[in-house]
Amino acid sequence: MNNEIVETLYEEIKSAGYSLEEIVSGDIIPTDDIKRKVEQLVSLDKNFYSNLLHQIVSEDFSEEEAKKLWFEIIDHKWKISQQLGRNVGIRVATLDYLENIKKIIKLPKIIEEDEFIKTVRLATIDVLTGVYNRIYLFNIVRQKIKQKQQFSFALLDLDGFKKYNDKEGHQAGDVILQEFAATLKLKFNDEEKYLIGRYGGDEFIVVLFNIGKRQAQQILDEFRQEVERQFASVGITVSIGVCEYSNSDDTDAKDLDELIEKTDELLYRVKEFGGNHVFRFRTIFFNYVPENNYKPKEVAVVGDFNNWDRKKGLMQYLPQENRWFKKMLIKPGTYRYKFLIDTNIWIADKTAKYFADDGFGGQCSVITVYEK
Numbered sequence: 001m002n003n004e005i006v007e008t009l010y011e012e013i014k015s016a017g018y019s020l021e022e023i024v025s026g027d028i029i030p031t032d033d034i035k036r037k038v039e040q041l042v043s044l045d046k047n048f049y050s051n052l053l054h055q056i057v058s059e060d061f062s063e064e065e066a067k068k069l070w071f072e073i074i075d076h077k078w079k080i081s082q083q084l085g086r087n088v089g090i091r092v093a094t095l096d097y098l099e100n101i102k103k104i105i106k107l108p109k110i111i112e113e114d115e116f117i118k119t120v121r122l123a124t125i126d127v128l129t130g131v132y133n134r135i136y137l138f139n140i141v142r143q144k145i146k147q148k149q150q151f152s153f154a155l156l157d158l159d160g161f162k163k164y165n166d167k168e169g170h171q172a173g174d175v176i177l178q179e180f181a182a183t184l185k186l187k188f189n190d191e192e193k194y195l196i197g198r199y200g201g202d203e204f205i206v207v208l209f210n211i212g213k214r215q216a217q218q219i220l221d222e223f224r225q226e227v228e229r230q231f232a233s234v235g236i237t238v239s240i241g242v243c244e245y246s247n248s249d250d251t252d253a254k255d256l257d258e259l260i261e262k263t264d265e266l267l268y269r270v271k272e273f274g275g276n277h278v279f280r281f282r283t284i285f286f287n288y289v290p291e292n293n294y295k296p297k298e299v300a301v302v303g304d305f306n307n308w309d310r311k312k313g314l315m316q317y318l319p320q321e322n323r324w325f326k327k328m329l330i331k332p333g334t335y336r337y338k339f340l341i342d343t344n345i346w347i348a349d350k351t352a353k354y355f356a357d358d359g360f361g362g363q364c365s366v367i368t369v370y371e372k
Helices: 002-015 020-025 032-044 048-057 065-085 091-103 113-124 132-145 161-168 169-187 213-230 257-272
Strands: 151-159 194-200 201-209 237-245 278-280 282-288 300-301 317-318 325-332 333-340 345-347 354-357 364-371
Touching: 002 020, 002 032, 002 201, 020 032, 020 065, 020 278, 032 333, 048 091, 048 333, 065 091, 065 132, 091 169, 091 325, 132 151, 132 201, 132 257, 151 169, 151 213, 161 169, 169 194, 169 201, 169 213, 213 237, 213 278, 213 354, 282 300, 282 364, 300 325, 300 354, 325 333
Parallel strands: 237 278
Antiparallel strands: 151 201, 151 237, 194 201, 282 325, 300 333, 317 325, 333 345, 333 364, 354 364
C-alpha cells in the first residue's frame, strides 16, 4: 500500500509541473498542497534520497549515504551561490560536488523524470507479483543489521508448485504466484512490522521487525495454515524456515549472507519432513562432567547435527563448576551424538533420555529436537 501511495505522489508532483529536486533543494517554492505531498513522500519512501540522487546523476547510493550527501550538496550549493552572487541550480551543484569535490562519479547521466518514475518502481518491486524484489529487501535488511535492530527473517517455498507449473503451464503458474503474493500482502500488510518480497522463482521472504523467532514461527504458522486452506484445490502448500537476528550472542546469524544460508538450511529440513511446516533453530545445551578425577585437555560434542566434526563441537571448560559446556543451534530432527575426549576417547552422554547402537559395539546418546 505504501508503495502505491509513493508512486502516486511522484506522479502527482510531476503532473503539477514541479521538479522534485528543485523543491527539496529550495530552488522553487511549491504550493501548500504540493509541499504537503513532498513531505508525505519523504516520510513514506524509504529510498527517497537515494532515488533523488539516482535521478540526477544515475548513480546508486545507500539511503543513509545518499541522505548525508544530499545535505552536503545543499551546503555546497549555498556556498557557491554566495560566491557567485546568484542562485546555482541543484543539478549544477550536485554534479560539481560529486564529480569535482568528492570525486565519486564520472560521466554522470541525468535521467528524464518519466524514466525516473519507472526506475523507482522497477528498482523496488517484483513486476510479476507486486511485492518488493530481493535487491530492495536485502538493502533494508542490511540497514536493520547495521542499526543492530532485532528481526526475524523467513524464507518461504511453495510445495507442489513445480508439479503444478509443469502440468498446467507457466501462465497458470504465474497466477498461483500472484495469488500467493496477494495472500502474503493481506497477512503482512503493516510495513511498520513486516516486509515481504520475492526471492526468486516460487520462493518469497518475510521480515518481521522487533519479533523473535519463537513468535515469528507462530505468526508464520498461522499463514501456513491459511495457504493450506486457500490453495487446497490445486495442492499447493508452503514450507518455511525462520531465523532471528539480534544484537546478542543468541542471534542465529551475524549478517545477511548467514541469514540466507541458515534459513535455506531450515527450509531444506522442512522439505525432508514432507513440507508444509515452519521450522526454526532450537538452542540446545550440552554438559559433560569428567569422571574419576580425570582432567581432559579437550572435550567436543559431536554427532549427526554437526557431521561428527570435532572442531564444530569443541566445548568450553568452566573450572569453578568442573564441567564442559556447549550451546548449539540445532534444527528439528532426531540425532545421535557422543562426547569426544582428548580426540580419541568416545563417551555417551549419560544424562540423555535415549540411546542407540553406534555401530561399533557401543552406544550413542540420542536427542530429539522438536519443531516448536
